[in-house]
Amino acid sequence: MASSRTEKTVANTWKLPVVVVSRIVPAVDTEVVAVFQGENRKILIPAGSKYSELLARFGKGDAFQARHGSVQMVRFAGKGAAENVAFLGMGKSAELTAEKIRVAAAMLWAKLAAEKVSTAAVVVEGGLAQPAHARAFLEGMLLNAYSFNKYKKGAETGVALSKLVLVSADTTVVSHLNDETKRALAVAEAVNITRDWSNEPSNFGTPEYFAAEAMRHSRKYGIKCRVLSEADAKREGMGLFLAVGQGSPREGKIVVMEYLPKGKSKNLKTVAFVGKGITFDCGGISIKPSLRMEDMKHDMTGAATLFGATLLAAALKVPNRIVTILAFTENMTDGAAIQPGNVVRARNGKTVEIINTDAEGRLILADVLDYAHEFKPDVIVDAATLTGAVSVALGKHCSAVLGNDDGLIEALREAGNDNHERIWQLPMFDEYLEDLKSDSADLKNSANDGNGGTIRGAIFMAQFIRKGMKWAHLDIAATAYGMPHVPYFPKKGGSGIYVRTLAQFASEF
Numbered sequence: 001m002a003s004s005r006t007e008k009t010v011a012n013t014w015k016l017p018v019v020v021v022s023r024i025v026p027a028v029d030t031e032v033v034a035v036f037q038g039e040n041r042k043i044l045i046p047a048g049s050k051y052s053e054l055l056a057r058f059g060k061g062d063a064f065q066a067r068h069g070s071v072q073m074v075r076f077a078g079k080g081a082a083e084n085v086a087f088l089g090m091g092k093s094a095e096l097t098a099e100k101i102r103v104a105a106a107m108l109w110a111k112l113a114a115e116k117v118s119t120a121a122v123v124v125e126g127g128l129a130q131p132a133h134a135r136a137f138l139e140g141m142l143l144n145a146y147s148f149n150k151y152k153k154g155a156e157t158g159v160a161l162s163k164l165v166l167v168s169a170d171t172t173v174v175s176h177l178n179d180e181t182k183r184a185l186a187v188a189e190a191v192n193i194t195r196d197w198s199n200e201p202s203n204f205g206t207p208e209y210f211a212a213e214a215m216r217h218s219r220k221y222g223i224k225c226r227v228l229s230e231a232d233a234k235r236e237g238m239g240l241f242l243a244v245g246q247g248s249p250r251e252g253k254i255v256v257m258e259y260l261p262k263g264k265s266k267n268l269k270t271v272a273f274v275g276k277g278i279t280f281d282c283g284g285i286s287i288k289p290s291l292r293m294e295d296m297k298h299d300m301t302g303a304a305t306l307f308g309a310t311l312l313a314a315a316l317k318v319p320n321r322i323v324t325i326l327a328f329t330e331n332m333t334d335g336a337a338i339q340p341g342n343v344v345r346a347r348n349g350k351t352v353e354i355i356n357t358d359a360e361g362r363l364i365l366a367d368v369l370d371y372a373h374e375f376k377p378d379v380i381v382d383a384a385t386l387t388g389a390v391s392v393a394l395g396k397h398c399s400a401v402l403g404n405d406d407g408l409i410e411a412l413r414e415a416g417n418d419n420h421e422r423i424w425q426l427p428m429f430d431e432y433l434e435d436l437k438s439d440s441a442d443l444k445n446s447a448n449d450g451n452g453g454t455i456r457g458a459i460f461m462a463q464f465i466r467k468g469m470k471w472a473h474l475d476i477a478a479t480a481y482g483m484p485h486v487p488y489f490p491k492k493g494g495s496g497i498y499v500r501t502l503a504q505f506a507s508e509f
């Protein structure tokens with residue numbers, strides 16, 4: 001049954017604000033003044049602020065103590081340049097970190113949105129003016145410029161804040177604010193595309209849809225892109241990839257992107273990104289329980305994340321070559337679906353006994369990981385919403401990394417720490433492989449007993465990494481969607497986490 005089952009989608013509704021850098025405070029709805037919290041409940045007011053007196057009066061009472069993330073909005077009558085002022089509490093200056101700034105900026109965004117402010121100017125001075133801090137502030141604001149409401153009738157388009165002005169009288173600061181603005185807009189766009197992909201319902205977000213969208217965006221970003229069909233996958237001997245999709249009427253697609261930096265680079269390294277793109281995962285014959293099964297439209301977020309990271313890397317002109325391979329297919333129940341006990345041959349010749357059809361991510365990744373070696377990369381990094389077990393092991397405050405090279409894992413961890421998108425290593429002891437020995441094939445895809453699930457998933461995939469290849473696997477199942485505790489991520493749906501981290505990794509590796 002090869003009929004196309006992709007429904008026609010509509011354009012997304014988010015729109016990034018216009019961001020400009022100015023040397024004077026222009027006419028806007030609201031002027032924003034960031035304030036540090038002083039010792040003994042005193043407030044340190046930016047030198048020479050025309051709001052000094054007002055802040056001092058607030059500080060005497062409990063109206064505004066500049067506690068981290070607090071926002072005090074003051075509305076003035078009259079027709080002055082700025083009708084209103086928002087005081088943003090930054091907490092104690094000695095405790096200031098980039099992440100605290102990101103969070104405070106997100107709180108500011110929420111307040112401005114609630115107050116229906118459409119244009120705002122932020123005075124950038126003191127600690128905020130450092131490049132790393134200005135970057136965090138812009139990220140904390142712009143990562144909020146997202147909504148997924150395109151299927152709602154009469155949904156509002158765009159976002160609350162349409163124009164943001166960064167103000168500094170210092171020419172050096174103005175120059176780096178211009179750079180950081182360009183970067184932050186590129187970050188927000190790439191992260192939002194990742195969120196859009198993750199949130200797309202699977203009747204619209206089919207393998208065919210993502211392949212077409214990958215082609216469309218790649219053209220815009222100057223990235224080479226081609227798509228392998230199931231016939232191509234068959235020629236490549238990708239038995240595991242095809243087996244997973246054989247219960248779905250929607251044809252699987254493998255997207256292959258290649259970014260090359262402009263000009264010749266002597267130390268050009270190649271990073272291969274490999275992403276899991278299960279557009280819907282019902283578990284197959286080993287069917288999942290119905291509770292929260294709707295979330296399984298997000299099971300392609302590994303692919304969405306690496307796609308966003310590749311776009312961002314291209315926008316930031318990173319100096320390395322990136323080959324990104326995204327495997328899209330659907331895991332469904334059907335008369336043709338794979339059955340527990342089936343034996344399937346992988347691209348690398350190994351045979352796999354399917355114990356649990358819901359352990360399908362590792363199957364499609366095994367074949368595309370093997371395929372990734374053909375591009376002669378220096379390292380392979382895959383990302384996948386692979387196991388529910390990773391939530392049990394680590395909760396929602398970090399993702400798991402497993403792999404065969406400490407230097408590679410450290411580089412990923414460092415890039416993650418820089419962006420407060422944290423990554424924690426789990427072990428890959430040889431003994432875990434014993435659990436995946438099969439009676440009827442070279443390997444089995446699951447031990448089906450709920451122990452060490454995240455590690456076993458990685459150990460399985462490690463059997464498809466060739467000798468000498470450096471490889472790391474990110475299990476992002478706990479963080480890819482549903483991160484309500486991070487103020488600059490949406491309360492529900494795709495988070496867009498690790499887009500920044502993986503683009504930085506590709507740049508610095």
Ligand SMILES: [Zn+2]
Nearest residue numbers: 281358359360
């Ligand atoms: Zn599954």
